[in-house]
Amino acid sequence: MNAWAVPGYTESSELGAGASGRVVLAVHQETGVPVAVKYLSESLLARPGFVTGFRAEARLLGGLESPYVAGLYEYVESPDGAAIVMELVDGVSLRTLLTRQGPLEPEAALVVLKGSLLGLADAHRVGVVHRDYKPENVLVVPDGSSKLVDFGIAVDSGTQVGIAGTPSYMAPEQWTGAPASPAADVYAATATFFECLTGHRPYTGDNLAELALRHVDAPVPVGEVPEPVRDLVLRGLAKDPARRPGHAELFVAELEAVAGAAYGPGWEERGRSRLAALVALLLLLLPSSRAGARTTTDTARTVLARPTAPGGLRPWLPGRVGLLLSAAALLVGLLLAYGAPAAPGTAAGQAAGAAATTSTGPSGGAGPGGAASATPLTSPAPPASPSASPSAAETTAAPTGTADPTATASAPATPSAAPPSGGSATPPSSPTAASPTPSATPAPAVKDITVSAFQQTGPWTASATIGVTTDGTGPVSVTVTWYTGDAPGAPGAPDGSAQTFQRSGATRYTLSVDHTFQNAGCYWTVGVVTAPAAAGKGASQQLMTRQCEIR
Known part of the structure; x- marks a missing residue:
């Protein structure tokens, strides 16, 4: 705590x-x-x-x-x-309601769907896509109405932010990393509506790959829901987002028309009364x-x-x-x-x-079950080419007990590259104090390479701290390569060009490097090798991106 x-x-x-x-x-x-x-x-x-x-x-x-x-x-x-x-x-989550009370009657399920769709409609109206609509993020209050919570991974409509969401409710296009759209929220709301009616999710799978294929290719199990609302479910769970209502407000209009025709003018009042009665059974959870x-x-x-x-x-x-x-x-x-x-x-x-060294799991909103990737609303699309702005700091031997990987940040920095074009490089003020030409120093043995503080700093950017320890002050070359992939453990494919840094004059070097990724991938890896090669050949670290921290 x-x-x-x-x-x-x-x-x-x-x-x-x-x-x-x-x-x-x-x-x-x-x-x-x-x-x-x-x-x-x-x-x-x-x-x-x-x-x-x-x-x-x-x-x-x-x-x-x-x-x-x-x-x-x-x-x-x-x-x-x-x-x-x-x-x-002051309510209970729809997930709790379904777990404790089982499936809802159609009128009650329609009331839940309408209330949270109205919340989505207000978000869509200002250009925001929720991206994580699910029973955990719908709260039902004692009068039978509902509210939408947890905008932790919400983004502007049209933003390309990669894969994110909760798999059982993710639209087919979310699995491919397509730009965020209100139609994906409509799909998730309909999947939740299906669960309210049947007591189970529309698609299941033994693993994420199987679940993704079912969302993308499997027929909508419309035969499991009451006949009067089948067309509504078919529309909301359409594989092609163009065949779904374009935003929640349109879907609300369709819902009201279907509900009125199927259950009569009093459907909403009856549904809300039923929800209120169910919440009353769970008063101790409020x-x-x-x-x-x-x-x-x-x-x-x-x-x-x-x-x-x-x-x-x-x-x-x-x-x-x-x-x-x-x-x-x-x-x-x-x-x-x-x-x-x-x-x-x-x-x-x-x-x-400060910096952390590993990625984290799911994040919560007003209810704690949301996804971890709290992505900024103005997340940019990945640029056409990678960029890296490495900085380095080096010392001789660190004092005993120095455990902070950023402790060398205050040491004198050694430039890793020539000044950028258009920049100004100030020459020494005293031309008579010329720097002596160093004598040739034999290449040292590389004793250790470490990768720490590897973290995602934005939708498409990451940074890491590289440590290299040698047994002498001779020259050493440090090469950093970035990778993207979809499988844990394997580095995947190289992303952009490797970065190489030349160092000499010390026995310990600390480099802070960053990278902008070009390619999509749930896993990012940074790998480091040196010349001369280290005894252990090299070092690497992998993280799961926030876009793919899905449950």
Whole structure:
């Protein structure tokens, strides 16, 4: 559990937890308003891509005003933590309802579908695709209405962001990495509707490949749903996105026409009453039934400024922060958001310089079952050619006990390449102090190669830290190659050209390298070899991209 807590709130209990963080029940101290606070996991705070995605989720919620979507109150960030404070939806997830109560009657299933489709329609209207509609992300409240939650991997419509989502509800085009579209949300909503009616998902498989093939090629099992809604299911689960309703609002119109014709004018009232009765059987699972509040200790009180545009955050401003602390928060926010350099000893510098070495699993939203890849809304398509901007720092022998792989970052940097075209290279100010020509030094033996801090920093970018240890100060060549593939364990195919760095004059070298990938692939690998070759030949590390962290 994170030690850091959002200032100005009294927390009472945990509503859920996942690999990306946790959601807690809290009360705003000044107003008494109950809220849900979603904390980003401590392990992800040092990974800029996840922090950026978390911040993007808050921005998206702040601009989405809908009675069918859990609303945002504020976003709070400091070097010690990040949190989204949002509307508390006092309901149970559709997944819980289906697990505890079994399949729904058609009228109740149609009410659930309509309510969450209206939330999708409001998102589609502002150009946002949810990409992870599923029973875990639909909350049903005691009056039988529902709300949509967890926009953790939502993106702008038309954005090419790779494979992401929950496999059982992913449209055929999502499996191929096609640009995000509202039609994919319609497919996922229909798959959930099918599960509400039948008690099981439309397609299953022993592995992801088999499941993908069934979503792409298998006939729609429409015979398992009641006859009056078969055409609705066929439309929503069409393999070709062009044959589905183009966005949720169109699908709502079709749903209302089908439901009215099949079940009469009172279908919605009856369906909502049935849902309310089912939720009443699960009252002890509602957030409002949780234990009384307890006070937590605030260890940081950094609140970023909130936008005032229409459709943004609510007018009340939780927390009171002094002017000096507000200025510090703004500076930290700017450093975190834009990657501005910071002094190594400052808190902002420590936050910006931290890095993790492995990828993580699924992320949660207002309910903790979402996918991990909190992708920024403005994720660019992959560029036509790879780019790499390596930097390097080297020392002689590191002091005993230095375990931090970034500890050499403050050492004098050695340029790895000539200045770029158009840049300025300042010559030595004293032409008489010419550098002596080094005498020939024999090539050393390479004792060790390490790859650490390999992380995805954006939809198509990654960085890593390379360490090379030798037994002498002679010249050594370090070659870094990047790969993409779809199978774990195997490096896959090379992605772009290898990067080669020449080093000499020390016995330990640390290189920070980054890469922009050209090719799609669920797995990225970075491999390193040296000349002279190391005793172990080389080193590599692989990660599963956020786009492919699917369940």
